[in-house]
Each structure stands twice: as structure tokens, then as C-alpha cells.
Amino acid sequence: MEEIPAQASKGESGDSRVASLFDFHVSAASSKTAEIPTVAELIDTQAKSACALGGLASCSEGEGSSTDGGGRLRHPGFVLFMQGAEARLYRGTFLGRPVVMKERFSKKYRHPRLDEKLTTKRTQGEARTAARARKAGIPTPCIYFVNYQNNCIYMEDMQLATTSRDYIMAVQSAGGGDSFQALQPIMDKIGQILATLHDADIIHGDLTTSNIMLKQDKTMSEPEVVLIDFGLSSVSQLNEDKGVDLYVLEKAFLSTHPNTETLFRVILKSYSKQSRKAKDVIKKLDEVRLRGRKRTMVG
Amino acid sequence: MSAGTMELNTTLDLYPDTTVTMALFSQVTNGAEIRRKITDGTIAAAVINAQMICDPFQVLVAVNKAVHLDKLDRKKTKTVFGEILFNLSPGNNILAAYQKFGVQDAKSQDLLVVLLNDPKGQQLEQVYSIIQGTRIPLESLRDIVDEQKIIKLFKIPDAERKVGRLVDVVVCRMATKDAG
Numbered sequence: 264m265e266e267i268p269a270q271a272s273k274g275e276s277g278d279s280r281v282a283s284l285f286d287f288h289v290s291a292a293s294s295k296t297a298e299i300p301t302v303a304e305l306i307d308t309q310a311k312s313a314c315a316l317g318g319l320a321s322c323s324e325g326e327g328s329s330t331d332g333g334g335r336l337r338h339p340g341f342v343l344f345m346q347g348a349e350a351r352l353y354r355g356t357f358l359g360r361p362v363v364m365k366e367r368f369s370k371k372y373r374h375p376r377l378d379e380k381l382t383t384k385r386t387q388g389e390a391r392t393a394a395r396a397r398k399a400g401i402p403t404p405c406i407y408f409v410n411y412q413n414n415c416i417y418m419e420d421m422q423l424a425t426t427s428r429d430y431i432m433a434v435q436s437a438g439g440g441d442s443f444q445a446l447q448p449i450m451d452k453i454g455q456i457l458a459t460l461h462d463a464d465i466i467h468g469d470l471t472t473s474n475i476m477l478k479q480d481k482t483m484s485e486p487e488v489v490l491i492d493f494g495l496s497s498v499s500q501l502n503e504d505k506g507v508d509l510y511v512l513e514k515a516f517l518s519t520h521p522n523t524e525t526l527f528r529v530i531l532k533s534y535s536k537q538s539r540k541a542k543d544v545i546k547k548l549d550e551v552r553l554r555g556r557k558r559t560m561v562g
Numbered sequence: 563m564s565a566g567t568m569e570l571n572t573t574l575d576l577y578p579d580t581t582v583t584m585a586l587f588s589q590v591t592n593g594a595e596i597r598r599k600i601t602d603g604t605i606a607a608a609v610i611n612a613q614m615i616c617d618p619f620q621v622l623v624a625v626n627k628a629v630h631l632d633k634l635d636r637k638k639t640k641t642v643f644g645e646i647l648f649n650l651s652p653g654n655n656i657l658a659a660y661q662k663f664g665v666q667d668a669k670s671q672d673l674l675v676v677l678l679n680d681p682k683g684q685q686l687e688q689v690y691s692i693i694q695g696t697r698i699p700l701e702s703l704r705d706i707v708d709e710q711k712i713i714k715l716f717k718i719p720d721a722e723r724k725v726g727r728l729v730d731v732v733v734c735r736m737a738t739k740d741a742g
């Protein structure tokens with residue numbers, strides 16, 4: 264029986280997808296003849312491994328975490344596949360479409376009234392910012408329904424997608440010297456999307472390679488960058504906030520993917536090219552690198 | 563290859579006790595009468611201006627939210643059918659929603675009818691007898707829809723248009739309307 268790994272993720276949102284399938288694709292990639300997979304190939308490999316885990320569907324019946332106290336399923340027809348610090352992720356069908364449902368659960372250690380308000384506020388904020396990001400042209404999963412009673416967001420399940428985290432790891436383990444060539448165009452696209460995001464004054468708040476997804480279906484000649492998890496996002500024109508957003512990504516990037524300084528530089532270069540206000544943001548990024556985050560130097 | 567779906571019958575995943583029936587009528591001539599019968603309660607259905615619908619999914623999302631709020635007794639409008647029309651609209655003005663998405667003041671119009679909990683089709687039969695128009699397959703929505711009208715009403719910028727299909731853009735707007 265497959266265990267749902269408890270994700271100890273950075274930040275509170277913890278909505279990284281597919282990380283539990285990582286083990287499967289690494290072995291698949293290295294069993295190939297050291298060939299660098301394309302994004303579409305990795306998505307395909309992961310999809311096949313997911314089928315192998317098909318037994319997961321039957322496991323949700325009676326599993327403690329997805330039932331309420333009475334043992335009834337809290338979300339009949341939905342299968343739990345990820346648990347983060349703040350929310351649980353389920354897969355299911357909604358009005359004929361495959362969906363991912365994000366359920367923010369209450370934290371028992373909080374005062375109940377405060378907890379209720381906080382959780383709803385987070386859910387609302389996530390929905391609002393995701394919509395705002397879409398208006399600015401940022402690809403992000405389409406939201407179908409928000410239930411403010413139980414703080415559940417039902418959104419598009421991007422079935423033909425992988426995280427940039429998984430892809431970078433797959434390419435690095437397969438490619439050796441050629442990995443830079445293979446990853447550079449992806450980094451370029453990521454830089455462009457982040458520039459568009461920041462130009463719309465949206466701060467993601469939890470940029471990691473698990474929250475930057477790559478989508479590629481048969482109709483697409485190149486993979487598309489999709490951002491997910493706007494749970495910690497906010498709106499700000501301040502260059503400082505944008506700089507910190509990039510700093511968070513840099514830290515997450517370099518700690519998850521060793522020896523990728525040059526790759527990250529590609530992101531920054533592409534960001535600078537695309538964004539009008541990039542120069543000042545990068546300046547702030549440099550400042551933050553020197554002194555660390557949350558140091559307003561006041562008081 | 564079937565002639566097309568004349569009637570969509572489905573249940574809501576989150577409310578499996580609720581069945582939804584949808585039917586499309588073209589060149590309806592008695593709009594005023596239909597509106598009267600909705601107001602006086604003879605017709606218990608959501609009668610929608612088909613020009614504003616690009617896909618049945620758009621309507622199902624509105625129905626789901628309406629039923630959800632109805633069960634919590636938190637509707638903004640008086641009836642679940644009015645709520646469906648309200649949910650279809652991008653704004654918070656109920657009257658404007660009815661005007662844009664409900665029965666129009668036109669000699670001939672295309673209308674999408676949505677019924678709830680009518681598994682035996684009795685209500686649909688009744689609606690048939692009242693509406694003076696031709697029943698056509700739901701696939702014809704594709705030809706009836708006025709995308710420019712939708713884009714204009716929802717004020718959809720080009721950038722957002724590129725993110726996905728029109729139905730997805732509209733549904734996302736509908737779903738996040740009350741998030742602020």
C-alpha cells in the first residue's frame with residue numbers, strides 16, 4: 264500500500280506536485296542510454312508510473328487521513344495524493360473534467376475563530392491572485408469552484424505536466440555535460456514568465472522549482488511554463504518584494520539542484536530582458552543577497 | 563455518429579442527488595410569455611440567452627455554485643434558477659445578470675433551458691409545450707455563441723485570452739468572482 268509522503272516543504276503552502284513520483288522517473292531515466300529526455304518524454308514516463316500506482320485509488324477508502332471522525336469519506340470520489348503543511352491535495356472528477364482539489368485544513372493549535380478567518384482568507388487570496396495572474400497572461404490552472412465552507416479549491420488538473428524540479432533532476436542525471444544546453448531554453452522561459460508576473464505587480468511568495476511546472480501536450484512544439492500555488496502570494500509594486508521573490512527562488516533552486524548557478528543566471532538574464540523594471544529589481548536582489556531577508560534595518 | 567446531444571442529463575459530482583437537464587431551443591418567438599411564466603412560477607427553470615454560452619461546462623459550473631449556495635441558504639437571489647443566471651454574470655448586479663443572460667427582448671432568440679431534478683422529464687415536457695421554438699442539439703451552441711459579446715462583457719484582455727480556451731477563461735472568472 265502506497266504511503267502518502269508528508270511534505271515538509273518550505274513556506275506554508277506546500278503544494279508541490281508529483282514529487283512522490285520522483286523515485287520512479289529517476290530510475291526510468293537512468294535505465295535509458297544516458298539520453299536527455301525532453302519535457303514531453305518525462306511527462307510520458309511519469310504518467311506511466313502513475314498508472315502503475317493505480318492501486319492508490321482503492322487505498323483511499325477507509326484511509327484515516329481522508330475520512331472524517333465517523334469513518335465516512337470526506338470527499339467521496341476524490342483520491343488524496345499529497346499532504347502539505349497547510350493543505351491536502353486530491354484528484355477527482357468535477358462536472359466531467361479531471362480536477363485537483365486543494366483543501367486547506369484547520370490548525371487545531373490556533374484559536375478556532377482566528378483559524379477560520381485565516382484559512383478562509385488564505386483560500387480567498389489564492390483564488391484572487393490566481394485570477395489576477397491569468398489576467399496578466401500567466402498560465403496557471405483554471406479554477407472551477409471555490410467552496411468557502413470547507414476551504415476547498417477545485418481546479419484544472421494539468422495531466423500532461425511535470426515540475427521543473429523533476430525535469431531538471433532528470434536532465435542532470437541523464438545528461439552530464441549536455442544538461443546546460445537542454446535546460447537553457449526552459450530557464451529562459453521561466454525568466455520571461457517571472458518578468459511578466461512581477462510587471463503585473465504580483466509576488467508569488469513561494470517560488471520553488473516544484474511550483475514552476477512544465478506542460479507539453481502533442482499540440483505544443485515547446486513546453487509551456489505554468490505557475491502553481493498562489494497560497495502565499497500578494498500584490499506589491501515594491502522592487503524589494505520582487506527582489507525577495509527572486510531571492511527565494513534562487514535559494515530554493517541552488518539548494519535543490521546543485522551546481523546550477525549558471526542555469527539560474529539564465530533565468531535572471533531572461534527576466535532582465537523581458538521586464539522593464541528589472542534593473543531595479545535585480546539591484547534589490549543583490550542587496551538582499553548581501554544582508555539576508557527581512558532585515559529592514561530599522562529599530 | 564449520432565445526430566447530436568438533444569438533451570444533456572447529468573448529476574453534480576459534489577451533489578449526487580441533484581440531476582441537471584439541459585436543452586437548447588432555437589428561434590424562440592414567445593420570449594415575453596416565457597419571461598412572464600418564469601416570474602409567476604409556472605416555469606421552474608433557468609432560461610438562458612444561448613448567445614452568451616460557449617460550452618455546457620460554463621453552465622454546469624454556474625449550476626454547481628447555485629446548488630451549493632442554495633443548500634447553505636446563502637444565495638444572493640431568490641431562487642436557485644435566478645442564482646444560476648447570477649453566477650453566469652461577471653458582475654454583482656442581479657438585474658444586469660438577468661438582462662444579459664436571461665430571456666431577451668427579441669422577436670426570435672436562441673435559449674438554453676436548465677432544469678433541476680427532473681429525471682422523468684416531466685418538467686421538460688411542460689417547458690416544451692410552452693416554448694415556441696425548435697429543439698436543436700447542444701453542439702449547435704458552437705454556432706450560436708457570440709464570443710465577441712462575451713469577451714466584451716467580461717472585459718477579457720488579449721493576454722488572458724492566450725492562457726486557455728474561452729470557456730476556461732470565463733469559468734475561472736465565474737469561480738473567482740467573489741474572491742475579491
